[in-house]
Amino acid sequence: MKQYVFFLGCIMPNRYPGIESATRRTLKEFGVELLDMDGASCCPAPGVFGSFDLKTWAVLAARNLCIAEELGRDITLCCNGCYATLQEANHLLKTNKELLEEVNKQLASIDKEFKGKINVRHVMEIFHGDIGLESISKSIKRPLKGINIAVHDGCHFLKPREVREHGSSERPKILDELVEATGAKSVEYKDKMMCCGAGGAVRSGHLDTSLDMTREKLANMIAVNADSVVSPCAFCHLQFDRGQAEIKSHWNIEFNLPVLFYTQLLGLAMGLDAESLGLRNQSVPPDKILKKLSSK
Amino acid sequence: MSLTKNQVIRFSDLNVKFVNEVVEYGAKIFGKDAANTVRYCVQCGTCTASCPAGRRTSFRTRQIIRDTQLGFKEGALTNDDLWACTTCYTCQERCPRGVKTTDIIRTLRNLAVREGHIIPEHKKVAGYLIRTGHAVPIDEKTKKLRVKLGLSKIPPTTHKFAESLGDFQKLVKKLGFDQLVGFKEGTR
Numbered sequence: 001m002k003q004y005v006f007f008l009g010c011i012m013p014n015r016y017p018g019i020e021s022a023t024r025r026t027l028k029e030f031g032v033e034l035l036d037m038d039g040a041s042c043c044p045a046p047g048v049f050g051s052f053d054l055k056t057w058a059v060l061a062a063r064n065l066c067i068a069e070e071l072g073r074d075i076t077l078c079c080n081g082c083y084a085t086l087q088e089a090n091h092l093l094k095t096n097k098e099l100l101e102e103v104n105k106q107l108a109s110i111d112k113e114f115k116g117k118i119n120v121r122h123v124m125e126i127f128h129g130d131i132g133l134e135s136i137s138k139s140i141k142r143p144l145k146g147i148n149i150a151v152h153d154g155c156h157f158l159k160p161r162e163v164r165e166h167g168s169s170e171r172p173k174i175l176d177e178l179v180e181a182t183g184a185k186s187v188e189y190k191d192k193m194m195c196c197g198a199g200g201a202v203r204s205g206h207l208d209t210s211l212d213m214t215r216e217k218l219a220n221m222i223a224v225n226a227d228s229v230v231s232p233c234a235f236c237h238l239q240f241d242r243g244q245a246e247i248k249s250h251w252n253i254e255f256n257l258p259v260l261f262y263t264q265l266l267g268l269a270m271g272l273d274a275e276s277l278g279l280r281n282q283s284v285p286p287d288k289i290l291k292k293l294s295s296k
Numbered sequence: 297m298s299l300t301k302n303q304v305i306r307f308s309d310l311n312v313k314f315v316n317e318v319v320e321y322g323a324k325i326f327g328k329d330a331a332n333t334v335r336y337c338v339q340c341g342t343c344t345a346s347c348p349a350g351r352r353t354s355f356r357t358r359q360i361i362r363d364t365q366l367g368f369k370e371g372a373l374t375n376d377d378l379w380a381c382t383t384c385y386t387c388q389e390r391c392p393r394g395v396k397t398t399d400i401i402r403t404l405r406n407l408a409v410r411e412g413h414i415i416p417e418h419k420k421v422a423g424y425l426i427r428t429g430h431a432v433p434i435d436e437k438t439k440k441l442r443v444k445l446g447l448s449k450i451p452p453t454t455h456k457f458a459e460s461l462g463d464f465q466k467l468v469k470k471l472g473f474d475q476l477v478g479f480k481e482g483t484r
Contacts, residue, residue, distance in 0.1 A: 010432035013451035021445040036452040039460025041429035047383040051405040054325040056473040096327045110463040159385035200383035204421045212352050
């Protein structure tokens with residue numbers, strides 16, 4: 001059985017535990033075991049804390065990486081922000097000797113040392129690479145035929161390409177292929193690769209600018225009759241889900257587009273119920289997509 | 297046509313060493329080669345044309361890079377638009393000169409914070425992080441939902457392990473991050 005340490009971050013365990021439940025349940029079906037990373041903190045968020053002080057960002061990220069090194073397993077995670085921080089910090093610490101020395105000097109005060117022994121892998125890499133599209137297709141009990149999905153990759157899953165190494169960031173295929181393995185259709189829409197608006201400390205600092213980007217993306221999804229938006233990122237997920245309630249109160253615009261993390265979509269297709277995937281506990285109810293599924 | 301006073305740029309108004317400061321600071325994190333790319337910009341404007349934040353604010357990536365190159369330190373660091381960038385990396389990916397735009401923006405933001413340019417909303421998020429180890433700490437509603445979903449009530453993070461939170465806060469203090477963001481203990 002393949003084992004990973006599960007980096008939880010903040011938004012998934014502390015706001016959207018449905019994503020955590022869906023991810024644990026679906027990975028278990030494929031024989032992937034997740035170990036706890038006891039005492040892990042915020043990644044820390046790349047656009048917020050990386051913008052305040054990059055040295056602090058690197059040291060606190062390294063502390064998290066050390067916990068995984070001690071457990072001797074690669075990290076997997078469900079948020080592009082966590083991925084951006086931990087994957088990039090891991091990369092920088094392995095390639096920038098000056099940074100490594102400085103970071104380890106700081107970590108010595110809590111008896112830790114970054115050694116560079118593990119890798120950081122997005123949970124989408126586990127599904128696409130380790131498990132594979134064929135096994136996913138075989139696991140489907142309730143094919144999502146006729147369901148139109150607006151795929152939102154999010155920025156930090158793929159960019160910067162030089163560091164992530166997942167190929168094209170303008171026309172990627174990974175998430176679209178994973179979505180289509182459930183029987184659903186990934187629909188094309190305008191400015192598909194545009195940011196959700198949450199990152200870079202913009203959500204916390206300039207909410208109107210942040211939500212205006214979300215509004216534009218949601219309108220483009222609705223324009224092509226999407227039944228749901230699916231992302232691989234807990235922060236994009238929050239931005240689209242809670243964002244719809246905020247957009248309604250800011251500008252009185254209502255989209256009512258259910259927001260699903262990839263493992264919640266996969267969970268539905270594998271026959272899990274909406275309750276255990278936490279879909280009934282989000283801002284936007286899942287009824288639109290569930291109704292279409294039950295009419296099949 | 298004669299130039300008005302504010303159309304004239306005097307050499308004495310420029311901080312020509314600013315670009316060196318930016319490169320030196322960025323190099324400590326991203327490495328010398330990446331940080332040095334700020335010098336390669338030829339002002340083509342691909343960054344600004346690709347920027348989703350620039351479409352709805354007056355944030356202009358090209359201008360920020362030019363300000364840095366020429367030494368308009370004040371212009372680069374005090375402009376609130378510097379904080380409209382969502383760090384989506386579209387500009388960095390498309391730059392024909394290989395300028396690490398997003399890395400440079402984060403570097404400039406660090407320098408801005410060091411000069412005291414940080415808004416109360418951002419101080420608040422930093423406060424959550426310092427107090428709990430999380431930018432978004434858990435709430436009672438989520439604790440209940442976690443149990444309902446069959447998850448542990450408290451996630452196995454700094455929320456659960458006081459000793460780990462202690463280590464985390466020790467690093468924060470040692471790095472002076474609490475001072476930098478104006479964190480005051482006991483405040484909310």
